Amino acid sequence: MTLLQLIQQACREMALGVPAAVVSSQDPQVVQMYALLNRFGGDLCRQDDWRRLDREHILVTVAQTISTTMTLGSSVLTVPSTAGLSENWGIDGTGIQPFAQIVSIDSPTQVTINMPALETGTFDLNFAQVQYPLPSDWKKQIPQTEWDRTNRWPLLGPQSAQGWQSFKSGIVYAGPRERFRLLGNTIALNPPPPNGIVLAWEYISNAFVIAADGTMKSSFTADDDTCVFDDSLMVQGLIMAFKQAKGLDVSFELSRFNGLLEQCKAQDRSAAKLSLSPADISILLTTQNIPDGSWRF
Numbered sequence: 001m002t003l004l005q006l007i008q009q010a011c012r013e014m015a016l017g018v019p020a021a022v023v024s025s026q027d028p029q030v031v032q033m034y035a036l037l038n039r040f041g042g043d044l045c046r047q048d049d050w051r052r053l054d055r056e057h058i059l060v061t062v063a064q065t066i067s068t069t070m071t072l073g074s075s076v077l078t079v080p081s082t083a084g085l086s087e088n089w090g091i092d093g094t095g096i097q098p099f100a101q102i103v104s105i106d107s108p109t110q111v112t113i114n115m116p117a118l119e120t121g122t123f124d125l126n127f128a129q130v131q132y133p134l135p136s137d138w139k140k141q142i143p144q145t146e147w148d149r150t151n152r153w154p155l156l157g158p159q160s161a162q163g164w165q166s167f168k169s170g171i172v173y174a175g176p177r178e179r180f181r182l183l184g185n186t187i188a189l190n191p192p193p194p195n196g197i198v199l200a201w202e203y204i205s206n207a208f209v210i211a212a213d214g215t216m217k218s219s220f221t222a223d224d225d226t227c228v229f230d231d232s233l234m235v236q237g238l239i240m241a242f243k244q245a246k247g248l249d250v251s252f253e254l255s256r257f258n259g260l261l262e263q264c265k266a267q268d269r270s271a272a273k274l275s276l277s278p279a280d281i282s283i284l285l286t287t288q289n290i291p292d293g294s295w296r297f
Contacts, residue, residue, distance in 0.1 A: 001231045004223040007033050009231075010238045022223050036241040037234070038219045041208045041227060044237070045139050047261065051269045052228045053205045054142070057135050059187075063128035063195040070095055070117035075103075077111050085111060090130035090192040095119030099168045099190065101130065128192035134185050137218060139206040141182065146201040148178055155180045155199065164188075233260045 001009065004022050010033065011018045019030045045053060062084075068091075069078040077091075082105050090101045097115040104112045146155040157180040159167065164181050167190070178199075181188045207216035212224045220227070227234060240253040 001226065001234070002223060003034075003037070003220045003225045006037065006231065006234050006238065009235050010242065013235070013239060014242070023221065024223075032245065033238060033242055034220070036245065037238050040237045040241050041220070041229065041234070042206065042218065044229060044233075045204065045206050045208055048265050048268070049142055049204055050228075053139070053208065054202055055135065055137070055205045056200060056202050059132055059199040061129065061132075061189075061193040061195060061197040061199065063126060063193065065124050066127050067122060068093075068125045069122045070120065072118065072120045073116045075113050075116050076106070077113060077117070078109055079111065080109065082108055082111055085127065086129075088129055088131040088186065089127055090190075091125055091127055092192050093125035094123040095121065096125060126192060126194075128194070130190060130192050131183065131186040131188045134182075134187060135203065135205075137205040137207040137216065138185075139204045142202040142204065145203075146180060147199065149198040149200055150196070151176075153177060155201075158182055230260070230264050233257075233264050236260055 004019075007022050007030065008018050016029070017027075019025055019027060022030055022034050025031060025034070064084075066079050070076075072095075079085075085102060085105060087102050087104065090099070091113060092098070092100065095118045096113075097118060100113045100115050102111050103114050106112055141158075143158075144154070146157065147153070148155055156177050159179055159181040164179075167179060178193055178197075179190050205216070206218045208228050209217045209220050210226045210228065211217060211222065217225075236253065236257045240250050240257050243250045243253060
């Protein structure tokens with residue numbers, strides 16, 4: 001069903017006037033139902049790890065070696081060009097303290113980092129992006145799907161705030177494995193990864209709406225928009241939300257909605273075949289799996 005059809009169906013079931021349009025409507029009741037349906041769809045995204053909202057994100061790390069001039073005790077570094085650099089970049093190498101990160105781009109040739117330099121001179125330093133924005137439609141992470149595909153091993157994490165600070169402040173602060181933490185709207189990595197490392201993970205998208213041209217988006221914006229969720233679930237959820245907003249009893253609607261929600265969750269994915277009498281089965285030749293007969297070996 002389209003947005004218009006969903007609201008029309010809900011209105012018919014509640015014996016209300018059926019609108020001819022939704023997005024352009026000035027009817028306060030239709031405007032309210034439009035807002036409630038958008039909010040309901042967004043809330044539904046976090047109800048489960050919906051298969052239909054499961055997305056894979058591929059990330060390729062960016063790093064470069066830059067000749068850098070520093071002064072002992074100063075946080076200001078001079079480089080040939082700051083093009084491409086940002087506050088999401090970290091730095092390591094001679095004269096740089098662990099977990100040093102850019103805090104500002106001061107000029108086309110100057111940056112300020114969060115800790116003072118330990119030496120004076122010009123050195124080739126590793127500049128690497130250590131914080132990458134999450135996908136624009138990111139709703140929540142699917143745990144334990146984060147992998148370094150270049151090196152064929154899982155990323156270590158997600159690190160807690162306590163673990164991250166312990167790692168940053170401890171004696172051993174680096175290793176061959178990348179650690180990660182979700183920080184703000186970014187995924188933070190350490191140690192600073194080399195250029196070209198392919199990372200991947202899965203997440204639940206907030207884009208539950210499908211535009212007429214197939215584009216995915218996070219809310220209804222046109223009458224002919226459809227959505228990834230079951231039509232009956234959306235209609236029932238809208239009816240429940242509308243009655244709640246009016247201060248009416250929704251005991252029956254809530255019971256029916258919960259039943260539909262559990263059915264939709266169950267039908268959203270496949271399931272393994274389970275045995276009522278599981279047993280260990282040997283794959284070797286034994287008297288248990290060779291038929292009687294005159295066998296010669």
